[in-house]
Every structure is written in C-alpha cells, then in structure tokens.
Amino acid sequence: MDMKRDYYEDIQLFKSNVVLFWSAVLLLALFTIPLYAPNYYIYLLNIIMVHVILAVGLNILVGSTGQISLGHAGFFAIGAYGTAFLMSMFQVPFVFAIFIAAFIAAFFGFILGLPALRLEGPYLAIVSLGFGLTIMHIIGGMDVFGGRMGIKVPPLDLGIKQLGISWVLKTDIQKYYLILIMTILLVVGARNILKTRVGRSFVAIRDSDIAAEVIGVNLTIYKTLAFAVSAFYAGIAGGLFGFVLGFFDPFTFNMILSVIFLVMVVVGGLGTIQGGILGAILITYLQYDFLKNIAEVPYLGALMVAISKQWFTTVGLENFSSMAIGLIMIGIIIFEPLGMFGVWIRMKKYWMTWPF
Secondary structure (H helix, E strand, C coil), X not given: CCCCCCHHHHHCCCCXXXXXXXXXXHHHHHHHHHHCCCHHHHHHHHHHHHHHHHHHHHHHHHHHCCCCCCCHHHHHHHXXXXXXXXXXXXXCCXXXXXXXXXHHHHHHHHHHHCHHHCCCCHHHHHHHHHHHHXXXXXXXXXXXXXXXHCEECCCEECCCHHHCXXXXXXXXXXXXXXXXXXXXXXXXXXXXXXXXXXXXXXHHHHHCHHHHHHCCCCHHHHHHHHHHHHHHHHHHHHHHHHHHHCEECHHHHCHHHHHHHHHHHHHHCCCCHHHHXXXXXXXXXXXXXXXXXXXXXXXXXXHHHHHHHHHCCHHHHHHHXXXXXXXXXXXXXXXXXXXXXXXXXXHHHHHHHCCC
16 A cells, blocks of 8 residues: 655655656657757747746646636736846846746735635636736836837846856747746646645635634635735746747736636646646647637638628637637536546546556
8 A cells, every 4th residue: 555654755756667757758758849849839839838837826826725816917917027127127137037027926916815815706806807907007008118019028148247148048949948947847846835734725725714724724824825826926927928929018918818827727627737737738729829720720610711701700700719718618617627637537547447
C-alpha cells in the first residue's frame, strides 16, 4: 500500500519512475519544438503558455478558493502596462520590471479581495467586473500610457543597461524559451502552494468558509491572499503577453477577455493545475487558430458561410467562434463537470487497465 508518512511527500514532483520518465519526455518535446515547428506555431505557443500562467493563477482563486473573478483582464493589463512602462520610462531591467508590475497587480488583487470578505457569488463577480472595466478606462484616459492609441513595448532585453550588459531577445523562438522556463517555474510553484497549509486553507474556504473559520483558518488573510496570488500570476502573464504582441492598447484587455479567462478554467477543470493548463491550451488554440477564420474550418466553415448568406450577413461571421466556445463550455458542464481534467482521468484509467 502506498502510504504517505510526511506532508512533504505531497510536493514531490516525481512520485514514481513512470512520472519521471514521461515528464522528461514532455520537457524534451517542449524544448525541441522550435527546431521543427513553423514560426507561426511558435508564436501561438507563446500565447498559449502566457494563458497557461494566467489560467493556473485564476484557478487558484476560482477553483481552489471558490471566489469568482471577472476582472482578471485588469490585472493582466497592469502587468503588461507596468512592465512596458518601467522598462521604457525608468530603464528598469526586464527581470525586475516584470516582477514589480506583478507585485503591483498583486497589491490591487489584495484590495479587490477585501470585498470578498463580505461578498460572494454573483455579487463578487460584479465587483471584480467593475474593477476590470475601471482599469481599462483609466489606462485609456492617461497619455503617459499611450491613451487610447496604445503603447509599443521596448525591446526585450534580459541584460542590465546600467552595467553595460545587454541580451536582447528579438525572435519568437528566443522569447519562447524564456516564456517556457517561466511557465514551468510558475506552474510548479502553483502546485506546491496548493499542497501546503496555504493551499489547504484555500480549499477549506471553498468547501465551507464558516467551517474553515471554526477550525482556525483566518478568512481575512487567506481570501485576500488568494486574490493577491492570482493577480500576481496575471501580472506575470500580462508582462510576457506584451512582448509577444509587441503593441497593445487598452481595448486589448476588455470584458470579453476576462470572460475568456474564466471559460479556460471552467472548461479545463476547476480546482486542478492540469485543468488550468488544458483549458488554456484548448481555448487559446480555438480562438487564435482553429476558429480564427470560421470560413476556413473544414466542413463546418462552408455551412456557416451558406447560413450567413441565407439568413444573416457574412459581416458577423466571426461571431460564430464565440458561439462555438460558448457551446463547448455548456457541453463540458453538462456532460463532464470535471472538465478536460475529467476526460484526462478517464483516458488515464482506461490505459492503466487496458485491455480489460
């Protein structure tokens, strides 16, 4: 019998040689993809990994702590604008700029977490939604951030100019390795957080905040901490996202983006690290590639074009992608409440017991 004798066994990355082997295979594949993949897919992978970071952080808040947020586009924007602004205006090195911006986002997350002490469910969602919209309009109204015209990010320099050290990442492939390393570190960090006393407190609050408080969980500390940690992840993701795009404006971080982030978590599977990863991969791929041009989707595209010409207009054809994502979310909730993580568990059990 596999019995755990120490709490620290929970944070072991490789619990068996099988897990170690397949983890090594996965890492090898990730680090060698740029050698044979087209440049467009490297760009797509960069966006996917950025969304993985954000979805994993959002899942800590929504899935593990049970607090709904529709304002993560605001934290995402703070990370993007904060990193670009610090590097361009104050010549702060990238390594420091992105973490300063992430901590600023975490501070605002802590402030937003204060209403969570008295609000929950749709009321908390509305408050967080208002925060996201407020951040978008404040940034859009300030000329120092480029106003509504947006801002162009500075070169991604990993060096320190003050010391005469410069290492500029110019290509998508170079940025890919940076984002990949940060994604791995943050995903492992999130996994370890959920396995510690802090993570168990989050889960206790999700299951019953009254019972959690009775057994000694400080709701004030842990509810605000969940928002801060989740906002920190969103800030890191936003900082990286800015360098992937090269240019962005306030409307890049609109309300729909917050909804998409929540969809990633729900579709992937609430309360699991794997769920955040799988949901971010699926939704990002659908949004940026498979459903980007609905007319080019095999079989379905021609049908959608014919329906639009017959009863609607082809101008609104791009809205079918949002409809498709919504239908996927509804289908997941109805047929697989555990999300893609539940599908993964079924597949895993099937192959472990194959052929019986």
